[in-house]
Each structure stands twice: as structure tokens, then as C-alpha cells.
Amino acid sequence: MDEKNVTIITVVHLLGFQTPKAITFLLFFLFLLIYCATICGNVLIISLVSYSKFLHSPMYFFLSQLSITDILLATVILPNLIHITLEKNTAIISISNCIIQFYFFAVSETSESLLLTVMSYDRYLAICKPLHYTLLMGHQFCWVTIITTWSLSFLAGLIYILVISKLEFCGPNIIDHFFCDLDPIVKLSCSDITIVQIESTSTSVVFGFIPVIFIIVSYVYIIVTIFKIPSIKSRQKVFSTCSSHLTVVCMFYGTLLFVYLVPRRGQLLKITKFLSLLYTVVTPLMNPIIYSLKNKDLKEVVGRIANNLLKLNFYHFKNLPIT
Template sequence: MSESLFLYTENIKIDKFQFFLLGFQVRISVRMFLFCLLLVVFWGTICGNLLILTLVSTSKILHTPMYFFISQLSITDILLVTDIVPNLLYILLNNGADIAFVGCMTQFYVFCSSEIFECLLLSVMSYDRYVAICNPLRYTSIMTCDHCVKLAIATWLFGFSIALTEAVTIPMLTFCGPNIIDHFFCDLVPLLDISCSDTFTVQIEIFLLSIPSVFIPIIIIIFSYIKIAFAIIGIPSSTGRQKAFSTCSSHLIVVSIFYGTLFSVYVAPHRVQTMTISKLVSLLYTVFTPMINPIIYSFRNKDIKNSVSEIIHRHIIHR
């Protein structure tokens, strides 16, 4: 922590049952710019993902496994931004803010649940694309409605269960004070940094939990796309290859953005990146990625465009 930041935090009185989130310690003009930007991004994210949910639930042409999983992704994006952004906006307005210990742990739990679920869901979506391209004749018999629902329920339950294990472990640490978190939300690394307990056991536990929640899904995604790549190469016509690749391109972009930002925060050595850079990257995957996801899946997607046109045409006729 820099000397100026230390002087700033010296006068902050923190109760032992609460934390103080510093947020972004910048000029008020920069904070107001961030506030306005994030407010627009927040409402854009909510509206964009609600639009996806509405289209998938009402349009018959979107009643397919791929769009069902996209709707699940929209749910977790809404969950993530509502967990992070409202409190972040308050922090920007007040140049930092108190958060109760229970509130901090709740925010951490919801954040972990949504991130783990997205890791698992992206692997399920890659499996869906693998079956669609590598085994198209059996696709409808494999990816049935019941099977898709069971996969979604399993990923939700698994995500919540792993996150619960982490959320139970963190409160068992001792926080001696002053409990000042140099971040804009209750994240894992900042919480471990301010703990005066020995965190080695916790770090081992988190690493072991990351194997089924992060690394195995990555292996499934890589394996699926290796198989998909060989299948696409084997397609004789260029039109067929292009059509097959277009069904995977959106998912590949989302996977690249999600895991790229996630790894840069939690895997890159902390001494290589400053806390400011870590906050900016965290801002990217907690706030901006949930807004980008519906845009990526909607861009150049004829089915979604046709569904929007159908709904608009339907409302115009009724009027």
C-alpha cells in the first residue's frame, strides 16, 4: 500500500464486524465518469440479457439446446452484475464504503457461484457444439429437452456447492484489522491479503476446488474444440465448413474473453501487476463481460434477428 493511501486509511474507523472497500482512489471527476459509464453499462447489461431471456422463452425458433444454454448464461450475467455493480456505484459516489461482514461474505458467495457456474456452463456449451458438429445425426436424440435441463440443474447445484465450501472457509479466517480492502468488491485475493491467519491451508483447499470447477471444464472445452476442428476440416465444401465454424465462433470468443481475464487476475503473479491493473481487469470480467456476452451471441445471428423482427411485427399488428 502506498504512503498516500496509508495516510488516507489511517483515519478510517472500522468495526471488527465490517470491512471498508476503497474502490478506485482517483480524482472525483474520474469517479463521476466511471459512475456514469458503469450505470449505463449496468442497465445495458440487464436489458440485453433480459431481451435474450425473453426471446428464447417466447420464440419457437430459439427453442433449441444452444439457445437454452445461452439463456442460462444470461441469468448468471444478470446475477453477477446485480451482485457487484450497485455497491460499486455507491463506492464511487462516496469514495469508498463500509460493508458488513455478512454482506461481504454474501457478495463473495454470489460472485463465486456465478463464476463457477459460468466455467461449467461454457464446458457444457462446448459439448453441445461438439455433438452438433461431430455427431449431427444423433444430435436431437442426445441433446433432448430433459437432458439439457438436467445438465443446467447439475451445473447450478455444483456451482453453488463449491462456492459454499469457499464461502464457509473464508469466514473462519481471523481478520485483525483495520479490515480495509483495496478493491471494489469482496474478492478472494484481497480477503486473503488482509487476513492475519495462516492462509496456506485455505489456498490449498481453493486450488483443489479449482480442479473440478475451472481446470476440468477447460480440458473439456479444449478436447471438444480439437474434435470440432478435425470434423470441420473433414467437411468437403467450403460453405459447409464456414457454416459449421460460425456456430462455434461466438462461443469461442466468449470463452477467450472469460478465461483470459479470469487467468490474468488469479493466475498471473501478483508482483507482475499493480493493484490498479488488477482492479481494471476485475472490472472487465465482472461488469463489462456480462454486457458483451449478449452482444456477441446476437451479432450476425440470423435466428435472434428473426425473433426480434417477429416480436416487433407481432406487436405492430396487435396495435
Template sequence: MRENNVSYVFLIGFPNLHSFNSLLFVFLLIIYCVTMCGNVIIIILVSMSKNLHSPMYFFITQVSIVDILMTTDILPNLLHIILHDGGTMSLTACISQFFVFANSETSECLILTVMSYDRYLAICNPLRYSSIVNKTFCVKSIIGSWLLSFLVLLMDEIDICKLDFCGPNVIDHFFCDYPPILELSCSDTSLLQIQVALFGIIIIICPFTIIIVSYVYIITTILNIQSISGRQKAFSTCSSHLTVVSIFYGSLFFVYMVPNKGQFLATSKALSLLYTVVSPLLNPFIYSLRNKDFKQALEKLKHNLNSFYLCQ
């Protein structure tokens, strides 16, 4: 018979930064606003500009949607925690936050993998690129990424809801991640941890391996290009994606490889900020700052807005 003595959880956040709470709150609020604006602008530009109606930019908008979803899931509650030196939420809301977060992370893993395949075909097999990476491929790959992520995480969600939670109800983190939720349970979670490890291999390790293999072929192809300008042009088409992958997977691996006890817990929290807060902030800038098509689309949007206001 299930015994749930935990109806709510208390998130500690960053207890050692009391004197900097106001500054941290303002800083994260600015990050939240900039992140939302940057990703929304990316989506608007790709939707409105015909020059950006290509598979690569379509995939970038999907990354922006994931970033908006994850940022909205984590940051507003984090701001509340900082402002009130901790935050309380229901156990159901805590598990739901984890589901949205994990679904976003998993979807981004899969979308970044599709993007690496897109770049592989564009550079290593350009003659077949248009016939393979068409509109149908793009739509199916994105639907498949979201659907696979949702179904896998739904299984975890159902299993978590079957656990008994009998305390304590304190989570020493700034959001409801998987390990802290399991620590609240008094049930045997060994099988669930094995299941999650297997799912992790399928939806994180395997995609990462595909990305690595894709870039081995990409780099080999680029090095075989005779002209320096040709190499630079080829590398520029995948440099943004490679940067995003490095930040995303680098922080993800460090968080779950670093011990989360004692003095290492603060390090784990700081690294968690990289892929929950910093990565969604940087992605729009990484994809747009060095991209001429984005710059032209943004200038055209500014021109259209100025013309609209002058006509009023």
C-alpha cells in the first residue's frame, strides 16, 4: 500500500549567496528576458524571411522552441527561489517540472543529432542533399524527435508517480532534477535507475556518438578541400552547430559525472546553470551573429517596422 507523506517539496536554491540575492535576481531576470526575446526573434525571422526557408534554419527554430520551453520551465521558479531564499512547490508540480525539463533536454539531444546529419550531407554528400533533406524529412525527423522524447520520458514519469514518498521533503537544488526526486522516495529505486540508464544510452549517448561520427567525416572532408577559402566556407556552415553541441553536451556530461555530494554539489549546481540558463541564452547569438542570412533578415525586418511606423 502506498504511503505518500510528502505533498510538497522545498527547493533550497543557492543558500550561500544570501548577500547577493538581489543582484543575482536582477541578473537572471535580464537573462530570462534576453533569452525569450532572442529565441522568439529567431523564430519570427525564419518564418518571415524567404532566404531562411531551408532545412538548417528550420532545425534552428526547433532548438529555439526547446530553449523557450526549458527556460520557461526553470527560470521563473528560480527567480522566485532567489527572491524568497527558497521555494515551495507541490510534489506533483515538482515531478511535472522535471518532465518538462527532461523532455526539453532529450528533444534537444535528438534535434542536434538531426542537425549534425544535415551538416554531414551538406558537406560530405552535397549532390544528394536536396533529394534526402526535403520538407518531408524535416517534418518527420522533428515529429519523431519530439514523440520519442515524450514517450520515453512519459514512461519515467509514470514509474516515478508509482514511488512512495515519505520524506524528507527538502531538495538541495534550484529545480526538480531526477536524482533529487529519487532521494525523496523510500521505495526501492534500483530498477528505475537501471531503466533510466538504459534510456540515457538510447537518447543521449547514441545521439552523441552519431554527432561525433558525423563530425569525423565532416572534418575529414573539409581537410581534403584544396583551397583555404573553400575550407573556411565549409567549416562556417557547421561551426555554429558544433559550438552549441560542445556547450550543451559538455555541461551535461560534467553535471552527471561530477559527484553531487558535499563540496561538489555547488559545482553541480553551477554547471546545471550552463545548460538550463546559459545555453538557451547563447544559442540565438551563436546561430545569428556570424550568419549573413540572419543579419540580412534582421535588417529587412527593421526596415519593414520603420516603414510601418512612418506610415502611421
């Protein structure tokens, strides 16, 4: 390519979903409602775990960290998606801001993958090694694991940024997506992207493929252990302790694997763009709902708080001066 004819671009157009103008405000309110619900739901989980001593266990500690990850992911994706919707399905964003958005997206996705892996190990120890659980899953181990998880997540995102920042972008300056993902960004480059592809593959293996294998192996052992329990009720009770986590894992990795393994061409490109909503928008919204509906401990704590508030209001109303 003749360098004299190359025009370096500094801004890109995010096309979003290209929906009819008639439903623009409907989508705006829908995405705004989802964002508010996501933030409130995950903040509620964090508050409940912090408030109740009954929830001061490794499982809920990791769950609160997962909620932080979901808040980060929702904040990275949804405000920009709302902006695109208001701008009639197209928005202008600088290359640097696009790369920054991808950085925090990569951090949140990596941390969620690692946290789900740690949570599967927690469930494995609780079900398969109950006598050693307290010893192996101690307070210090939990904090070291969380610090390592976040450190690796920020490091993985930083590696991406260092490689991408060295590329030159010459267009076309259009991204047919609702956020700045790696493939759309790389397609704008007129530089050699071999290093980016190698780095992307190796990172996907380390932070994607290996965690999936670890989770599968953990649940194989968990299922085998559950089937050894003679009582059906006991089996159901034990399985209920990991059903929420298993549901979230299937939803998160299922959509990720489909979107990133299926070739993005033609009609499939539009399908994968809609499916991307599942792990960027729906998953952060559904995680607190799934854990709240399927977890008796969380429901009990919510019930206790609700009863305390009702008693407090009743006491306050009862002691109001009569005029």
C-alpha cells in the first residue's frame, strides 16, 4: 500500500443495530431501564453480602466480586449503547476512546471468566471435599485469589492495549457493532496484525479455554459426588448450592463461544451482533436475579431486612404524636 495515499483516521462511526426510528425512544427507555436494574441489582448483592454476617462466606464473597465485574461491564457498554440509540443508531467516537472502551470490556470479561472459575473451585471443595473446605478456602486464600484475579484481568487488558496502540488505522472508519470489540477495531487497521492475532489467540486460551476446561472438570467431580448420595432429597439440596453458578456459567460461556467461534459473515454477522447483547447486557442483569431467585440464604437475608424495615416503620408510626 502506498503510504502517500493512506489517510489515517482518528474517529469511527458505531452503527449500532440500525433499527427503525419509530422505536428509537422505546429502545432508549429499555436500555436505560436495563442499566438502572443492573446497577441496582448488583449493588443490592454487594450490600447484602457486606451487611449480613450470615453471608460472610467465600461463596458470597466471590459473588460480590462478580457483581462488581457486572457493574463495570454494564457501565462500559450500556451508556454508550444508549448514546448510539439517541443518535439514531450511529455515533462518532474517537479511536482512543474506542480502544479504552475495549480495554475495560476485556478487563471485565477476563475477570468474570476467572471469577466463575474460582467459584467452581469453591463449589468443588464444598461438595467433594467438605472436611477440608474451611482449611483450603480460608480468608487469606480468598483475598489472594481476588487480588490475583483482578491483577491478571488488568494485565490482560493492558497487553491488548499495548499491541493495538501500535497499529495505524486507515479505515473505513465504520464499525458495524454497538461497542468497540477487538475484531472490528483490528479491521480498521492497515498495519500488520499478526502480533495482535497471536496475542488474541494466546489470551483466549489462557483466560477462556483453560477456565472452561477447569469448570467442566470441577462439575464432573461434583456430579459424580452428588450421584453417590443415596437420598434424592439430599442430592437436590446439594445440587441447589451450585445450580445458580452453573446457570450463569452456561449463559456466559455459551454465548461467548458461539459469538467468537462462528465466522462473522453476511447474515451471521447480524445474528452475532444481537447475540453479543447476551453476554454484554443480559448477563450482568440476570446474574443477581439468578442468584437471588435460586439462593435461599440471600432470600432469607432480604426477608429479614424487609421485616426489620416494616417493624421500624410500624414502631415509628405507632409513636407518632396524636394531634
